[in-house]
Amino acid sequence: MFFTIWTRLETVFTTLTTVFAGVVFGLALAAPPGPMNAIIAEESVVRGWTAGFRAGLGAMTADVLFFVLTLGGVVALVDGVPAVRPVLYLVGGLLMCYFAVGAVDEARAAASFTDGGEPTAAGFRKTFALSLSNPYQIGFWLTVGVGLLEPGQLDVFAHVPAVGDLLAGSLLVQTGSTTLLVGFFAGIAVWIVVYPAALVSAGRRVDALAPIVAALSAAVLAGFGLLFLAMGAVRLF
Numbered sequence: 001m002f003f004t005i006w007t008r009l010e011t012v013f014t015t016l017t018t019v020f021a022g023v024v025f026g027l028a029l030a031a032p033p034g035p036m037n038a039i040i041a042e043e044s045v046v047r048g049w050t051a052g053f054r055a056g057l058g059a060m061t062a063d064v065l066f067f068v069l070t071l072g073g074v075v076a077l078v079d080g081v082p083a084v085r086p087v088l089y090l091v092g093g094l095l096m097c098y099f100a101v102g103a104v105d106e107a108r109a110a111a112s113f114t115d116g117g118e119p120t121a122a123g124f125r126k127t128f129a130l131s132l133s134n135p136y137q138i139g140f141w142l143t144v145g146v147g148l149l150e151p152g153q154l155d156v157f158a159h160v161p162a163v164g165d166l167l168a169g170s171l172l173v174q175t176g177s178t179t180l181l182v183g184f185f186a187g188i189a190v191w192i193v194v195y196p197a198a199l200v201s202a203g204r205r206v207d208a209l210a211p212i213v214a215a216l217s218a219a220v221l222a223g224f225g226l227l228f229l230a231m232g233a234v235r236l237f
Contacts, residue, residue: 022183030191042217043123055123056192062131089232096225103218151176
């Protein structure tokens with residue numbers, strides 16, 4: 001009897017640990033600064049929480065799509081074509097520069113924070129399109145994504161941009177379980193809910209935050225856009 005109870009408790013603890021590790025991994029992937037978070041920030045401070053959440057949902061939907069394509073082996077097949085990556089860099093770079101121009105216009109027009117602006121799906125379309133043309137996101141699902149699906153061990157923090165080398169080895173989890181994947185997408189969902197909410201909360205207190213965030217978003221998008229264009233040109237020519 002005691003052994004049965006202990007075994008069940010151990011199973012529950014393992015499941016909760018795996019879910020928590022998945023949530024941490026999802027947050028670690030979603031939280032670092034980049035073009036997606038720049039668009040989420042711009043939408044949040046200019047049009048409110050709903051718009052920011054929709055923008056985050058666009059990026060998350062792309063991750064779900066990549067997950068399904070990874071299961072079917074389609075992502076690996078596309079990556080096997082040498083010309084695909086340079087084209088993705090160029091398309092992604094052009095999109096980022098185009099969205100940066102829009103962010104500059106938003107920065108000029110946003111005199112203050114607007115709560116509950118005009119409903120729009122523009123943020124969703126932006127992040128979804130950028131995600132589909134992002135070689136780094138495709139590369140993630142070709143490497144770490146495959147690792148999530150196959151039984152084995154994953155070093156969670158080793159894949160966090162910028163600080164991965166410092167955090168490597170601090171959180172190891174067993175992969176290949178549905179529980180880990182549920183936690184992973186739950187972590188991304190937490191981020192796209194909390195991040196816009198935090199920006200909206202700050203925007204209500206500081207009206208000047210909206211044009212500042214929109215301007216920073218434009219700078220981030222332009223910077224990544226030019227970087228992607230340069231990387232695409234080097235690989236193509």
